[in-house]
Amino acid sequence: MQTIDKFNFAGQKAFVRVDFNVPLDEKFNITDDTRIRAAIPTLKKILSDGGSVIIGSHLGRPKGVDGKYSLQHILPRISELLGVKVEFANDCLGETAVEKAAVLKAGEVLVLENLRFYAAEEGKPRGLADDASDEEKAAAKKAEKANQKEMAKQLASYATVYVNDAFGTAHRAHASTAIIADHFDAGNKLFGYLMQNEIDAVEKVLKDTARPFTAIMGGSKVSSKIDIIENLLTKVDNLIIAGGMTYTFTKALGGKIGNSICEDDKLDLALSLIQKAKDNNVNLVLAVDAKAADSFSNDANTQIVPVDEIPDEWEGLDIGPKTEKLFAEVIEASKTILWNGPTGVFEFDNFAGGSSAVGAAIVRATEKGAFSLVGGGDSVACVNKFGIADKMSYVSTGGGALLEFIEGKELPGIKAIRGY
Numbered sequence: 327m328q329t330i331d332k333f334n335f336a337g338q339k340a341f342v343r344v345d346f347n348v349p350l351d352e353k354f355n356i357t358d359d360t361r362i363r364a365a366i367p368t369l370k371k372i373l374s375d376g377g378s379v380i381i382g383s384h385l386g387r388p389k390g391v392d393g394k395y396s397l398q399h400i401l402p403r404i405s406e407l408l409g410v411k412v413e414f415a416n417d418c419l420g421e422t423a424v425e426k427a428a429v430l431k432a433g434e435v436l437v438l439e440n441l442r443f444y445a446a447e448e449g450k451p452r453g454l455a456d457d458a459s460d461e462e463k464a465a466a467k468k469a470e471k472a473n474q475k476e477m478a479k480q481l482a483s484y485a486t487v488y489v490n491d492a493f494g495t496a497h498r499a500h501a502s503t504a505i506i507a508d509h510f511d512a513g514n515k516l517f518g519y520l521m522q523n524e525i526d527a528v529e530k531v532l533k534d535t536a537r538p539f540t541a542i543m544g545g546s547k548v549s550s551k552i553d554i555i556e557n558l559l560t561k562v563d564n565l566i567i568a569g570g571m572t573y574t575f576t577k578a579l580g581g582k583i584g585n586s587i588c589e590d591d592k593l594d595l596a597l598s599l600i601q602k603a604k605d606n607n608v609n610l611v612l613a614v615d616a617k618a619a620d621s622f623s624n625d626a627n628t629q630i631v632p633v634d635e636i637p638d639e640w641e642g643l644d645i646g647p648k649t650e651k652l653f654a655e656v657i658e659a660s661k662t663i664l665w666n667g668p669t670g671v672f673e674f675d676n677f678a679g680g681s682s683a684v685g686a687a688i689v690r691a692t693e694k695g696a697f698s699l700v701g702g703g704d705s706v707a708c709v710n711k712f713g714i715a716d717k718m719s720y721v722s723t724g725g726g727a728l729l730e731f732i733e734g735k736e737l738p739g740i741k742a743i744r745g746y
């Protein structure tokens with residue numbers, strides 16, 4: 327497989343699919359440019375080799391052409407970070423894009439307008455009437471899939487090489503993230519640095535695992551994490567369950583959880599996961615105490631109670647000190663650590679202590695040589711909040727893509743390039 331390090335972009339036109347889906351405020355100022363910065367090494371490598379770059383991205387979830395989601399808002403930041411002027415095509419398809427791509431010279435950058443202004447990017451019909459018949463729905467779907475193929479073909483025609491650096495959309499089989507790759511031979515499609523780093527980090531954790539391997543699964547619901555937990559139960563030595571899903575396990579085991587968040591229809595599932603952990607010799611580590619609150623608020627009254635004796639009208643909003651110590655001991659003895667999801671309602675400072683303690687234990691383990699991967703929405707917000715992101719071995723930029731990768735699923739954006 328071709329790799330970005332070895333590829334010489336001199337004289338090449340690269341179509342680079344990035345994930346510049348950055349948050350904007352009401353005046354269209356970028357409030358967090360992490361995703362742009364993450365793709366800069368790839369873009370700079372192409373330019374410094376003597377290649378030119380055509381940038382394709384989505385921004386937000388437009389239902390059609392909508393100035394609110396124009397990539398024009400982020401051009402100045404891209405230009406500033408790259409240190410070069412960037413051209414803009416106000417349509418990713420159509421004549422302007424074709425012409426601007428055609429005249430692009432070495433060292434130049436062209437940004438295409440939001441790919442999702444076209445339904446064909448996602449290959450899903452838009453604006454179907456609510457009362458559309460099944461036949462109409464099927465016909466619309468078929469038509470949009472055909473449009474998707476055409477769109478991929480046109481985007482591919484702009485370039486001589488395809489680079490995918492959009493890990494955040496790697497789990498989507500979209501025109502620009504996967505289908506486009508069919509138009510390039512194996513030597514002319516490759517991952518960008520970000521994508522490669524993400525893949526390497528996950529594969530180091532799941533395939534090239536230094537043991538003991540500990541996964542910390544937090545967050546609010548078991549239901550959203552079942553597939554990951556099931557896959558991890560075949561891989562980890564220790565599985566720490568934290569966050570809101572704790573109470574589904576506690577209740578399933580017969581404990582009193584007061585008003586704590588709980589999925590009553592997942593009690594049997596919790597018991598089966600406990601059994602599966604036993605069958606696979608996985609040390610399942612559950613909380614022993616909770617920081618309970620008398621309301622869902624930062625200013626609530628609190629008490630530390632055994633996790634299975636939460637009084638009526640109280641709810642567990644974080645782990646207690648005994649659990650912090652228990653989790654830290656397991657984490658610090660680990661050589662591979664995966665952290666997904668907070669141990670409590672970390673958005674409230676008074677219930678961020680458990681997540682902070684877990685973060686600190688991961689920092690200590692990493693300093694002792696463990697490989698730590700943090701990923702999936704809120705855990706990244708957590709490490710940023712505690713100022714420890716740079717002390718983790720790797721902080722993923724992927725939300726859904728990372729979770730599906732850990733679940734063991736094949737990601738279309740990855741498969742399109744390396745074949746699996």
Ligand code: AMP
Nearest residue numbers: 545546569570642643667669670671704
């Ligand atoms: P997820 O997106 O599934 O990773 O869930 C993250 C969310 O879970 C965060 O917004 C937390 O506030 C929330 N959470 C964590 N622990 C609890 C808890 N004990 N009760 C309610 N929500 C929680």
